[in-house]
Amino acid sequence: MSTDVHQYGELGTQLLQESRRSTQTDTLLKYNDALVRSIIREQRDLEKSLVSQIAKTPENEAPPPAVIIFQTAILRNKRCLLAYHSHRLDRLRDMYWAVGGALPHILSDPDTRSKLSPHEVDYLRSYHSSAMDFRGEFSSELDIMASITVPPKELHVSVKVVKDCGVIQTELGTIDFKKGQRFVVRRADIEHLIVQGYLEEVSGS
């Protein structure tokens, strides 16, 4: 069976292709636990072969060339594994900042949640608390988590409520945003709600 025979490093290439696909389609793919595990198994086999090759070599003699092959394969696989995980972390961090650091918003989305490994969920939680610590170093005047894509042109913005989001403190006092209502509010007060998809900007009004 051809599926049982493969070259060292083939699985690593598959893993990297996933990362590449993820970049090209700009989506987070499901964590490929099975593939990661099989590469780790391959690493263990490689390590065994390496050790046995070295053990077979008589003392004072140069090890056989096979040793180099094993070593290279081990290093390469390891780098592929790390690259895959690192690439995913980059994506997760991008997602995190795209919603203005609203972690519950990411974690409560079942679709996203199903794509994460348990370690990644832990990572996001720790990352969130680290980012919050950093944010706390700035005065309450400046929220560094807010959007940095478009510079503000107007102070106020006209919004439509897409999802109920409860009572929010604004410059004009508290507002209870209910689905379907429209408001003109200060952008800085509600920007995070637009980012998270509770409110929608209404242009040209």
Added chain:
Amino acid sequence: MSNWDDEWDADVRMAPPQPALAALDLIPQKEETPLELLIRHWMNERHAPEILPAQEALLSSILDHLRRQSEAVQTLRGDPSTSDDEHLRITLVQLDVERVKFIVRSYVRTRLYKIEKYARYITSSPAIQTCLTASERDYASRHADLNDRHFSFSVLQSLPEPQRHLDDEVPYYMPPMMTTPDTTRPVFVHALKDCPPVILPDGTRHEMTKGHISLTHFSVVEHLVARGEAELV
């Protein structure tokens, strides 16, 4: 050489606080205003591959100023004797405050992005750490730990013992394990004054007069940017 020092002084000098309703940045001044200075550092930071020295004094003076402006706005808005005309001006000031905040935010976040990207490099290099503020340093080490832990839990701890390290000596044909800034990245550099000649990578001398724009490696003009003789555009 004495003009280096002058330039450096200009970097750290604070502008006197302006009256509450005067917009932050609209007053034309011969000297660079704090806002212009911030914009220059922001642009430099956005274009430079490396993390540049933190501008803590400048940033805190601008944040202070923003706070004073916001307080003044609050007071004036609450005051019933404020005229319509003044209300209009208040709106302008508020918008201006938001726009300055945007720049500060973008500046801080650009630095944060680099800190995350080079976290391991930063924690291993005391020289780079001097460019960071205390909270940025803390963030860098937290971030490096966080990533190491994730790699360790997800991958490394399942590998055979000899393969579990994050700092392997790699053969010459593999990229190093640690991400470091690429100082050979090309940048557009704009000379703010006549600059002393720089040596290009091929060994030739290149002199930039005031207003001149060149495209070159970041490492070539790094010192000019640091001294404020040139800016990245």
